[in-house]
Amino acid sequence: MLACRPVLLSVCIPTHDGRRAELAEALEAITSQLGPEHAGRVEICVTDNASADGTEELVTALARAHPIVYHRHPQNIGPGENVMASATLGSGRWLWLHSSDDTIVPGAVDAVLRWVESAPTLVGLSLARARLERGMRYEIEPEPSVIAPDQPGRRQIFADSREALAQVGIMQTFLTSTIVRRDAWEQALARDPDLPIRLAPHFPQTYVIGRALLDDGGGWGWEPRKLVLNRTGNELFSELGGSRVTASVMMPTELERLWRTLLGPRDATMQQLRERLRLIWAAPGWLDMAKLGPAASTVTDLQLLGIAGPLWRLPQFWTRTVPRLAMPHLVAHAARSTRLRTIRMPRLPAGRADAARITVDVPPTAEAGAFLRLPCTIEAVGRAALRTAMPAPVYLVVAWRGARENGRPIEQRRALPRTVRPGDPLTLDVTVSAPWTPGEHVLTIGLEQENGAGMLTEHVAAVHVIPQPGADGSDSRGGAPPTERPDRDDDGGAGGDGERRGTLRDEVDRAGPWWHAIDLGEVVTPGTKTPAILEAELAGLRLPDLRGRTVLDIGAWDGFYSFAAERAGASRVVALDHLAWSIRVPDFVSAWSQVIEDLPPGRVPPDALDVAREADGWDPVGLPGKAGFDLAHRTLGSAVESAVLDIANDDLASLGRFDVVLFLGVLYHLRNPLGALRRLHALCDDLAVIETEAIAIGGHPDAAAAQFMGTRKRNDDPTNWWAPTAAGLERWCLAAGFSRVERVGQRPPEPPAGKVSPCRVTVHAWR
Amino acid sequence: MATARRLRRAALLTRLRTRAQRRTSPGREAERPAPTVDLGLAGLDSTDPDVIVLRDLHRSADPATTVWRLRERTRELAIVVTPATEWPAHEQRGLIEILPGDAASPVAWSPSADGVRELLLAAGFSDVRVVVGPPAYRPRGWRPVHYTLVVHARP
Numbered sequence: 001m002l003a004c005r006p007v008l009l010s011v012c013i014p015t016h017d018g019r020r021a022e023l024a025e026a027l028e029a030i031t032s033q034l035g036p037e038h039a040g041r042v043e044i045c046v047t048d049n050a051s052a053d054g055t056e057e058l059v060t061a062l063a064r065a066h067p068i069v070y071h072r073h074p075q076n077i078g079p080g081e082n083v084m085a086s087a088t089l090g091s092g093r094w095l096w097l098h099s100s101d102d103t104i105v106p107g108a109v110d111a112v113l114r115w116v117e118s119a120p121t122l123v124g125l126s127l128a129r130a131r132l133e134r135g136m137r138y139e140i141e142p143e144p145s146v147i148a149p150d151q152p153g154r155r156q157i158f159a160d161s162r163e164a165l166a167q168v169g170i171m172q173t174f175l176t177s178t179i180v181r182r183d184a185w186e187q188a189l190a191r192d193p194d195l196p197i198r199l200a201p202h203f204p205q206t207y208v209i210g211r212a213l214l215d216d217g218g219g220w221g222w223e224p225r226k227l228v229l230n231r232t233g234n235e236l237f238s239e240l241g242g243s244r245v246t247a248s249v250m251m252p253t254e255l256e257r258l259w260r261t262l263l264g265p266r267d268a269t270m271q272q273l274r275e276r277l278r279l280i281w282a283a284p285g286w287l288d289m290a291k292l293g294p295a296a297s298t299v300t301d302l303q304l305l306g307i308a309g310p311l312w313r314l315p316q317f318w319t320r321t322v323p324r325l326a327m328p329h330l331v332a333h334a335a336r337s338t339r340l341r342t343i344r345m346p347r348l349p350a351g352r353a354d355a356a357r358i359t360v361d362v363p364p365t366a367e368a369g370a371f372l373r374l375p376c377t378i379e380a381v382g383r384a385a386l387r388t389a390m391p392a393p394v395y396l397v398v399a400w401r402g403a404r405e406n407g408r409p410i411e412q413r414r415a416l417p418r419t420v421r422p423g424d425p426l427t428l429d430v431t432v433s434a435p436w437t438p439g440e441h442v443l444t445i446g447l448e449q450e451n452g453a454g455m456l457t458e459h460v461a462a463v464h465v466i467p468q469p470g471a472d473g474s475d476s477r478g479g480a481p482p483t484e485r486p487d488r489d490d491d492g493g494a495g496g497d498g499e500r501r502g503t504l505r506d507e508v509d510r511a512g513p514w515w516h517a518i519d520l521g522e523v524v525t526p527g528t529k530t531p532a533i534l535e536a537e538l539a540g541l542r543l544p545d546l547r548g549r550t551v552l553d554i555g556a557w558d559g560f561y562s563f564a565a566e567r568a569g570a571s572r573v574v575a576l577d578h579l580a581w582s583i584r585v586p587d588f589v590s591a592w593s594q595v596i597e598d599l600p601p602g603r604v605p606p607d608a609l610d611v612a613r614e615a616d617g618w619d620p621v622g623l624p625g626k627a628g629f630d631l632a633h634r635t636l637g638s639a640v641e642s643a644v645l646d647i648a649n650d651d652l653a654s655l656g657r658f659d660v661v662l663f664l665g666v667l668y669h670l671r672n673p674l675g676a677l678r679r680l681h682a683l684c685d686d687l688a689v690i691e692t693e694a695i696a697i698g699g700h701p702d703a704a705a706a707q708f709m710g711t712r713k714r715n716d717d718p719t720n721w722w723a724p725t726a727a728g729l730e731r732w733c734l735a736a737g738f739s740r741v742e743r744v745g746q747r748p749p750e751p752p753a754g755k756v757s758p759c760r761v762t763v764h765a766w767r
Numbered sequence: 768m769a770t771a772r773r774l775r776r777a778a779l780l781t782r783l784r785t786r787a788q789r790r791t792s793p794g795r796e797a798e799r800p801a802p803t804v805d806l807g808l809a810g811l812d813s814t815d816p817d818v819i820v821l822r823d824l825h826r827s828a829d830p831a832t833t834v835w836r837l838r839e840r841t842r843e844l845a846i847v848v849t850p851a852t853e854w855p856a857h858e859q860r861g862l863i864e865i866l867p868g869d870a871a872s873p874v875a876w877s878p879s880a881d882g883v884r885e886l887l888l889a890a891g892f893s894d895v896r897v898v899v900g901p902p903a904y905r906p907r908g909w910r911p912v913h914y915t916l917v918v919h920a921r922p
């Protein structure tokens with residue numbers, strides 16, 4: 001009865017022995033999205049490759065409540081045959097080829113239905129996907145960008161079939177990400193039913209889709225939302241020869257063969273597809289990993305040569321891949337070991353003076369301690385590129401010449417995020433803080449090549465540093481004044497407006513120093529974090545819709561994020577802080593300097609929080625550091641509540657629980673970060689937004705670790721204790737009890753092996 | 768039509784069942800994060816030993832505070848024995864690996880030798896010596912090396 005009825009969408013799931021638990025998750029994800037409105041429109045077709053793990057009982061039980069069609073093969077017919085069989089089982093006008101170990105996000109079924117209803121002439125569409133670790137608890141590093149189309153963030157339809165193949169050909173190899181129109185599929189298959197399996201036993205569906213696309217000409221869609229949750233680490237590698245190395249040769253070989261059959265060997269689209277295969281399976285990073293891995297041997301070297309089969313027609317293969325491919329693994333090991341053991345190389349292989357050019361706009365004036373955002377454009381001059389790794393990596397060095405803090409020069413080094421080739425300049429935003437000593441300072445921004453070449457180029461600029469308003473108790477009007485709103489008409493105090501503005505300006509001066517620049521209507525407070533920086537940070541948090549929700553802002557300080565949450569429509573906002581409100585920053589800095597001065601040689605300084613508590617300016621009742629928050633609160637007429645509590649030690653139960661908790665720039669100041677995250681978890685009802693100082697470890701991009709800054713403090717800030725990696729922060733969140741963690745914002749940098757890059761990381765952690 | 772009715776009825780039943788399950792489920796309060804081990808070291812007060820051996824640093828929920836307490840209790844010598852992880856080319860970074868644990872096993876840490884050294888120095892020990900450190904540099908690859916670390920620390 002069911003097979004006779006025309007259905008709109010058949011979700012075709014081929015499964016096999018050992019996949020029962022994963023299949024249950026996949027079916028749960030789909031069936032939980034089906035309601036009465038989907039009756040007769042969506043069906044699930046499961047073909048079982050003779051499993052003996054209870055799959056039949058599972059599916060049969062579910063089929064009593066859901067529209068599931070099930071077929072069990074009496075014997076294992078192979079993975080490719082099983083995929084093809086699943087497509088014949090149902091009757092839907094569209095086939096959603098779904099892997100039995102992936103799942104989909106809530107709303108994915110409706111999103112697909114909207115696609116196929118709005119564009120019924122398409123041959124099919126591909127869905128973007130998120131890669132999750134084997135336990136499906138958190139997202140791991142994204143896939144290489146060449147897997148997705150050139151503009152992966154844009155919803156688009158490729159009307160030209162060859163263009164579609166070139167753009168999403170790789171995506172069409174993934175089950176769960178592929179939806180295809182049934183009649184186009186069947187017509188393509190009818191041309192030679194045995195050819196797909198013969199050509200590509202592991203990817204027959206890719207051949208049929210390619211054939212359908214070329215024959216039908218209806219175009220192909222691309223859905224940029226990550227509707228698919230892909231489980232990594234499945235059995236594909238064991239099916240493809242038993243190891244990653246053999247799989248890395250067999251997969252491109254098979255795919256190149258089937259696309260060559262469709263397009264011809266010298267077709268331009270074919271070359272584009274080959275280039276994508278090269279960038280995935282012959283990428284320098286992958287070849288290094290294979291040759292330097294603990295299991296590498298001469299057999300590995302020989303196996304990797306097999307990649308020449310599908311790629312030899314590409315000129316780039318000979319120029320870029322072959323040199324690395326031809327290097328025996330022992331030579332690669334020797335080179336790597338030498339690089340890691342040698343501190344300075346005696347000769348510079350690629351040293352080039354005047355080989356680079358740097359352009360940067362430096363403001364002539366800056367406030368003491370203020371952050372300066374410097375957009376730097378870096379160009380390679382001549383023929384040689386500025387490299388990020390061996391043999392001579394290049395670093396961007398930003399330094400205040402002659403200025404010192406805590407006895408050390410103020411300098412920061414950053415690895416270049418990518419190789420800068422001639423004709424391909426790199427624009428990098430560098431944020432530096434101005435020296436605390438007012439006066440004339442010289443800022444140098446240069447490119448330094450490691451291993452002896454020294455400075456390649458240098459940009460030198462003079463900056464006049466002016467004191468912060470009211471920072472030292474002097475006449476605040478001698479320093480930088482609070483910024484006035486440019487859209488206000490300041491006519492020098494004609495009547496009450498000018499007078500009120502003048503009064504507010506004086507109050508802002510007295511309440512400083514400010515950390516946040518907050519727009520008070522008449523005046524913008526002179527925060528160390530400028531409006532531009534705060535706006536960029538706020539956007540980077542990717543906050544959810546806060547309308548009607550309760551928000552807790554931990555570490556609120558001047559309250560910029562609390563007021564932003566209130567503006568966004570939150571029903572209740574609580575700003576919580578302790579240290580920054582109980583002491584003014586200059587008092588803390590002077591107390592700490594005194595402690596360092598009095599410290600006996602060889603002794604380690606005490607905990608900065610203890611120093612703050614012992615300082616003269618410590619006043620947890622009068623709250624001298626809260627003056628800025630209070631002024632902004634009063635001026636804005638805000639209803640934000642404030643709570644003076646220590647997240648690390650105080651009892652927070654009286655606050656209740658909050659829909660959204662902001663935990664921004666606090667974690668790395670705490671000596672017990674895991675304990676703080678557990679408290680955060682207890683306060684959070686739905687989502688915690690966690691932002692922290694972090695590190696990226698060169699050569700170990702997936703390391704889940706944290707750097708403990710016991711005696712070697714980052715940025716000379718004595719309150720810094722921990723800097724986790726992005727993966728480490730995710731693990732902390734999971735250990736604290738959050739069920740799901742997602743990284744947001746910029747991707748962490750990838751420093752060269754042996755180096756560490758500081759960075760900031762933001763995650764969304766769901767309860 | 769009959770099939771459609773049957774499917775509608777099945778979907779309705781599923782929805783009602785799900786709602787009922789949600790109502791009767793123990794709720795979010797019942798969720799528990801991974802268990803941790805809290806090393807109080809309080810029992811050491813009564814014994815007042817000259818030498819303290821700490822073997823469970825990697826299982827401590829708060830390794831920094833544990834080491835701070837260890838410093839308070841230590842008169843002569845503290846010996847820290849712990850599983851450790853070393854990342855080749857990052858031996859001087861003070862890194863500590865994070866193992867999130869699950870319902871069956873508690874949260875754990877796996878520090879590098881420099882990580883333990885940093886913890887002990889920050890806690891106030893002045894003489895920290897690695898007695899059993901990482902194995903000799905592995906000539907192949909740069910994967911993390913796991914081993915058992917022994918450190919002696921004196922106030």
